[in-house]
Amino acid sequence: MMISNRRSRRSVTAVALGSVLALAATGCGDDGSGAGGGKGAEGSGTGKIVFWDNNGGVRTDAWKAIIADFEKANPKIDVEYVGIPATDYQSKVDTAIQGGGLPDVGGVGAAMLAGFAAQNALEPLDDRLAKSSLNGKLNKDMVTSVRSAGGGDGKLYSVPTSANNGVLYYRTDLFEKAGLDEPATWDAFYEAAEKLTDAKKNEFGYTIRGGAGSIAQALDAMYGQSGITSFWDASGEKTTVNDPRNVKGLEKYAGLFKKVTPAADLNNDFTKMVAQWDSGTIGMLNHNLGSYQDHVKALGTDKFRGIPQPTLADGKRVQVSNPVDGIGLFKNSENKEAAWKFIEFATSHAQNSTFNEAAGQVPANNDAAKDAWIAKAEPTKLAAAALTDGSTTIVQLPYYLPDWNTISKADNEPNFQKVLNGDMTAEEFLDTVAGQLNEAQAEWRQRNG
Numbered sequence: 001m002m003i004s005n006r007r008s009r010r011s012v013t014a015v016a017l018g019s020v021l022a023l024a025a026t027g028c029g030d031d032g033s034g035a036g037g038g039k040g041a042e043g044s045g046t047g048k049i050v051f052w053d054n055n056g057g058v059r060t061d062a063w064k065a066i067i068a069d070f071e072k073a074n075p076k077i078d079v080e081y082v083g084i085p086a087t088d089y090q091s092k093v094d095t096a097i098q099g100g101g102l103p104d105v106g107g108v109g110a111a112m113l114a115g116f117a118a119q120n121a122l123e124p125l126d127d128r129l130a131k132s133s134l135n136g137k138l139n140k141d142m143v144t145s146v147r148s149a150g151g152g153d154g155k156l157y158s159v160p161t162s163a164n165n166g167v168l169y170y171r172t173d174l175f176e177k178a179g180l181d182e183p184a185t186w187d188a189f190y191e192a193a194e195k196l197t198d199a200k201k202n203e204f205g206y207t208i209r210g211g212a213g214s215i216a217q218a219l220d221a222m223y224g225q226s227g228i229t230s231f232w233d234a235s236g237e238k239t240t241v242n243d244p245r246n247v248k249g250l251e252k253y254a255g256l257f258k259k260v261t262p263a264a265d266l267n268n269d270f271t272k273m274v275a276q277w278d279s280g281t282i283g284m285l286n287h288n289l290g291s292y293q294d295h296v297k298a299l300g301t302d303k304f305r306g307i308p309q310p311t312l313a314d315g316k317r318v319q320v321s322n323p324v325d326g327i328g329l330f331k332n333s334e335n336k337e338a339a340w341k342f343i344e345f346a347t348s349h350a351q352n353s354t355f356n357e358a359a360g361q362v363p364a365n366n367d368a369a370k371d372a373w374i375a376k377a378e379p380t381k382l383a384a385a386a387l388t389d390g391s392t393t394i395v396q397l398p399y400y401l402p403d404w405n406t407i408s409k410a411d412n413e414p415n416f417q418k419v420l421n422g423d424m425t426a427e428e429f430l431d432t433v434a435g436q437l438n439e440a441q442a443e444w445r446q447r448n449g
Helices: 002-024 061-071 086-099 110-118 124-131 142-150 173-180 185-196 213-224 244-254 261-267 270-279 289-299 336-346 349-359 378-388 404-408 413-421 427-448
Strands: 049-055 077-083 105-107 159-163 168-173 204-207 280-288 306-310 318-319 324-330 392-395
Touching: 049 061, 049 086, 049 336, 061 077, 061 105, 061 213, 061 336, 061 349, 077 086, 086 110, 086 159, 105 336, 105 349, 110 280, 110 324, 142 159, 159 185, 159 349, 159 378, 168 378, 173 306, 173 336, 185 204, 185 213, 204 427, 213 261, 213 280, 213 318, 244 378, 244 413, 244 427, 261 270, 261 413, 270 280, 270 289, 289 349, 289 378, 306 378, 324 336, 336 349, 378 392, 404 427, 413 427
Parallel strands: 049 077, 049 105, 204 280, 318 392
Antiparallel strands: 105 324, 159 324, 168 280, 168 306
8 A cells, every 4th residue: 555655664764764863862861762652751850851943944043042041040951952954854753763862852843743643752741731831821723733733632742832824925126127016816926927037137937846845835826726725525535636626726836947937946945945035036935934034134124025825816815724833742751841841931922922033923822922023024914914814715734644744745745846847747746646645534534533
């Protein structure tokens, strides 16, 4: 079977690499026996804990500032920071689960939550949160999101830190020069992409994500154009991913490659894509709220805007969900009390506000979400409004499937590059993805009744 074979390949790789990572990740709260079934210990509430950042490099400065404040407030606890690039994080944790070397605490977003929980790597946090000063202070929708993403048992395996949203960034100076209105609709988006392109002058209308993380962006473009509002059909058994309307949307979107985009986009992850947009003359970029501050540093606030994803001609906006980010406590930690103190501190009002201001994202802490900086960060303000004013329908992606992250990344990112290069049709690509998703959904439904 397709899913079983994929799991077998992943397990073999993880076991083979586990010992290597265990040697590299010293000082972690794991005893080296692997996470599956390990109980760890509460510890003394003092001493050393290890924190793995799931977006290392991009958020390193923000986390180091939080850690410094935490250690000042808790002088008997030392936090070792390990920054891991977002594209490598899941494989690093999967490998450590098999071979040992897990941290005490780490970033655990909704997209990877079910996979880690299914391997028995995470500590349920319901009781800790109920007794915490955080209880009642966190956004209910974000808590619900990470709880439902845990794989089906209803337990809370991650404390939410922030919510993201898809954003269409566009260069206002280039649009004004070309006499173009803002790309508020898909028709306006495609028109602008074409009119802003002059390849001989190295000027392009758009930059497309062809490398790591490409599938989520492609899904956003597909569902945004098709107007389909559910990821599954009425039976809940078959995905709508390969619906003919989505196929048509992907064909048009993928057709932008090398016509109105740089050829280098084929291998772009988000860091390359953002850097390219910030330093060049490219009209539009799809990313999320997380890169807003990067654009401000590069361009100021008068040369670009970040608006919600385009609408259909009738004003209907459909977006796929962005995973809520959070922090989890790994079950094998031998110092859970200290690790929980860090999670509480990091998601408190002041610290959660500071982190999300730097990230340009929506805070999970309700008090932090009321702070003045949000009104000044236009993309965050517009995104929050779009999600609450009735103009946007969110297609909820199946983060609860343990294999979701593998299907939407490792298994199919190379195939999406084939679509961009014309070596695979959009229909063939989406039929492949749909087959894997339907099988994963069937297995999940059988396990969870």
